[in-house]
Amino acid sequence: MANDLGKLIFNNVSDFNLDDTFDCGQCFRWNRESDGSWSGIVAGAFANISFAPTRGENTGSVVIWSNLHAGDPARREAYWRDYLDLGRDYGAIKRILGTEDPVMQKAIKAGPGIRILNQNKWETLISFLISQNNNIPRIRGCIESLCRAHGRRIGKLKGSSVFSFPTIERLAALEDSDLDMCRLGYRARYIAETAKQVARDGGARLEAGEDVPTAEIESYLESLTGVGPKVANCIMLFSMKKTEVFPIDVWVRRVMNRFYGMGEENVSAIKDYAERNFGEYGGIAQQYLFNYIRTIKDDNPALYERFGFESGSMDETAVVFAEE
């Protein structure tokens, strides 16, 4: 596997941080190395990404070692530029979102280097089917188990075999019991049925998602077994560049309640609020907020200090605490 690893460097990347980006809940197959770099399996290839700050903590050079599109440097560069969303001006988006929103300013401060990855649509679909009503460590375990059982062995990493994400055709051909060893619970049936539905057109409609209106691809996604509004929004945000969608899950309901004073149960009010206030960047706002509430959940005083969060001195117009 190491034979055809090629090196790629992007200089002067701003508003970027590896930990923020890979640990904010949008992806499940990236792992932090002891040297601070991250290794992952992407599109059937191995990759390691490191980041060397040159101007401040979140601006510097991204170094990628990968065997993806080995022998085609132009294609490889285009792939990673898109995957890491390097063409988007996050500085400008952060200024827009943070204006007159002290909560968002603190949320951005908690993850200033978050970038929304542009991941494989099929992998994102199945990954977020698995994510429903589930916790992140187990989601990761389920996905690895699925890859081990039905992916292709693409090499060895630190002595262990590494597997690609299973193809549409492979999962579409499964019997129900072929997923038993993955311990997916009731989600196994959703995956088996959705795979068959997607395979009916060879994945064409899924792949076209980026190029059709949001409402149209959302209705297709929600026609798949086990895909509701939340999972559909995650797929659109993390693999189809639909940055305006605002996935609402238990954590987002919690953050909107705690910091924006909204009813946790009132999903339609939260959706309306996001549309009006975050607009075309709703999905990016959602990631800052999701990351923020999950980070400070630890009740760690040092974290409170780092993020500028001080109990008792909240902005009265924006902050309402829920009874717990």
Place this chain on the structure above:
DNA sequence: GGCCAGGGGATTA
């Protein structure tokens, strides 16, 4: 629209 089962593992009581 409200309610509850669906699996399994991690965390909390």
Place this chain on the structure above:
DNA sequence: TAATCCCATGGC
């Protein structure tokens, strides 16, 4: 050991 929770959805 028992309850509760988890990046929800489907079906009644």
